Structure formats: structure tokens, C-alpha cells
Amino acid sequence: MVYSESVIELIKKRTSVRTYAKRPIEGSKFKAMSAFLDENTDNPFGAHVRFALINSKDAPKKPGTYGFIKGAGTYFAGCVKKGGRDMEGFGFAFEKAVLYATELGLGTCWLGGTFRKSAFIRAMEPNDEYLPAVSPLGYAADKKSVVEQAMAAGAGARNRKSQSKLFFDKMIGVPLDEPDGAVKMCLEMVRIGPSASNKQPWRIVRFDGKYHFYLKTNKMYTGNKLFGFCMQRIDMGIAACHFYLAARELGVDGDISFDGPLLLTNGDISTGLTYSFTWG
Numbered sequence: 692m693v694y695s696e697s698v699i700e701l702i703k704k705r706t707s708v709r710t711y712a713k714r715p716i717e718g719s720k721f722k723a724m725s726a727f728l729d730e731n732t733d734n735p736f737g738a739h740v741r742f743a744l745i746n747s748k749d750a751p752k753k754p755g756t757y758g759f760i761k762g763a764g765t766y767f768a769g770c771v772k773k774g775g776r777d778m779e780g781f782g783f784a785f786e787k788a789v790l791y792a793t794e795l796g797l798g799t800c801w802l803g804g805t806f807r808k809s810a811f812i813r814a815m816e817p818n819d820e821y822l823p824a825v826s827p828l829g830y831a832a833d834k835k836s837v838v839e840q841a842m843a844a845g846a847g848a849r850n851r852k853s854q855s856k857l858f859f860d861k862m863i864g865v866p867l868d869e870p871d872g873a874v875k876m877c878l879e880m881v882r883i884g885p886s887a888s889n890k891q892p893w894r895i896v897r898f899d900g901k902y903h904f905y906l907k908t909n910k911m912y913t914g915n916k917l918f919g920f921c922m923q924r925i926d927m928g929i930a931a932c933h934f935y936l937a938a939r940e941l942g943v944d945g946d947i948s949f950d951g952p953l954l955l956t957n958g959d960i961s962t963g964l965t966y967s968f969t970w971g
């Protein structure tokens with residue numbers, strides 16, 4: 692396991708931090724994060740991911756976030772080669788790094804929309820790659836900025852849909868009353884994860900002893916229209932990351948594959964549901 696703490700505890704602890712203290716990141720933590728980013732780009736989706744740590748003061752162009760993030764002097768950013776399951780793989784690897792930062796006691800915040808791409812493009816020089824997201828990195832300030840307070844109140848950032856709206860038995864719409872043993876915890880780790888605009892687009896159907904993951908795309912969501920890729924596919928990678936790491940920690944057998952049965956009805960498909968991956 693890549694973490695020394697329980698990953699389940701890290702997933703529970705993680706929350707978006709948008710206001711940072713002046714306290715600098717210690718050299719040892721900076722090095723540890725940098726090494727983690729270099730060594731942990733692997734993912735079960737076969738995506739080619741790379742990361743960089745960016746210090747605002749050394750960057751060729753100062754990173755900006757339209758005022759959404761206050762006080763951060765450091766960011767990490769990621770690129771992924773275009774094609775295949777690029778966004779899912781990116782989401783998986785980036786979330787692994789977010790959880791490692793959590794273990795180091797550092798705050799993060801996934802930013803897929805509210806960051807100035809140009810500064811990060813200058814720093815990372817993508818080549819046939821997307822630069823889908825970045826995150827500030829640092830110590831959380833004691834007091835949240837006005838923007839952060841407003842976001843927390845407005846978007847209900849800590850709210851999550853109930854299990855019965857997300858996890859199903861044999862078909863979409865029939866709540867899964869009894870997940871198998873430790874899988875219950877793995878599903879809970881998916882449920883409490885971060886997602887773009889907190890839309891929680893993951894839907895999971897247990898069928899034939901396997902768990903099939905679907906994306907409920909929101910066609911009106913601007914994040915899916917603005918950047919040339921579907922932002923919510925990143926959320927599926929985050930779901931995979933949480934389920935996979937929790938399953939490994941709890942000794943739940945299985946792996947990620949892409950051979951799910953055809954379970955969706957035409958009605959399901961018309962609501963924006965598409966198959967993503969299978970655990971089993």
C-alpha cells in the first residue's frame with residue numbers, strides 16, 4: 692500500500708480547502724509530495740499521466756484561480772495523453788495524489804474549471820495531452836475566505852446523495868439493500884468522494900456478484916462542454932480510486948475490468964447513463 696495511514700481514514704478526512712495559511716510547506720514534505728507525484732502515475736485505465744509541482748514564485752506565469760483559492764503558493768497539476776480512458780485514468784491518479792497530500796496534513800482542492808489554464812500550460816507544456824485539473828497544496832488557514840464560506844453554504848459541498856439513490860441491485864432504480872460484506876465500506880468511500888460541482892454522477896449496479904459502474908452525464912453541465920472532454924469522466928476515475936484502494940485495504944477480492952453486461956434500458960440511456968467499468 693502506498694500510504695502509511697488507513698486510506699479509508701484519509702478518504703474520510705479529505706475535504707476541499709480553498710483558503711491557505713502563510714505557513715510554508717516544509718522541505719521534507721515538499722520532497723515527499725514531489726516523489727509521490729513522480730512515482731504514482733499508474734492507473735487501471737491505461738492512461739498516460741504526468742504531474743508537476745509548481746511554486747507560484749518560480750512559475751514562468753503566476754498561477755491564478757479567479758479568486759476561488761486564497762493564499763496558496765504551491766500547486767500540483769497533471770496532464771494526460773489524449774485518447775482511450777484518459778479522463779478516468781487521470782481522475783484515479785490525481786485522486787491518489789490528493790489522498791497522499793491529506794496524509795501529509797496538507798490541504799488540496801480539485802480545480803477543473805476555476806483556474807487560469809495559460810499559466811499551467813506554460814509550466815507543463817502539454818503535448819498531445821489534456822491538462823484537465825490542478826490543485827493548490829498547503830496548510831489550511833484557520834479562517835475561511837468569504838468566497839469559500841459562500842461556496843460551502845451555497846453548494847452544500849458536504850452533502851451527498853443517499854446510498855439508495857446511487858447503488859442498485861440488478862438494475863438501475865432498485866436500491867441495493869445488502870452489499871456483500873466489506874464492499875459496503877468500499878461503496879461508502881465512493882459516495883463520500885469529491886466530484887465536479889458535487890454532482891456525484893456515479894451509479895453502481897450489482898449483477899452476478901460484480902459491481903458495474905455507470906456515469907450519469909449531466910448534459911447541461913458546462914464543465915462537460917467547455918474543454919473538449921467530459922469533465923464528469925474524471926469523477927468516475929475518482930470513484931474507481933476510492934473503491935479500489937478501500938477494497939485493497941479491506942482485502943476484498945477483485946479488480947477493475949471493462950467487460951460489463953448490457954444492463955441499461957433505453958430509458959436509462961436517455962437519462963444520460965453510460966457504462967464505465969466493472970469491479971469483480
Ligand SMILES: Cc1cc2nc3c(=O)[nH]c(=O)nc-3n(C[C@H](O)[C@H](O)[C@H](O)COP(=O)(O)O)c2cc1C
Pocket residue numbers: 705706707759800801802803804805806824846848849884885886887888889922925926929
Ligand atoms: C473533477 C473536479 C473538478 C472540480 N473543479 C472545481 C473548480 O473548478 N473549482 C472549485 O472551487 N472546486 C472544484 N471542484 C471541487 C468540488 O466542488 C468539490 O469536490 C465538491 O463540491 C465536494 O466538496 P468536498 O471536496 O469538500 O468534499 C472540483 C472537483 C472535481 C472532482
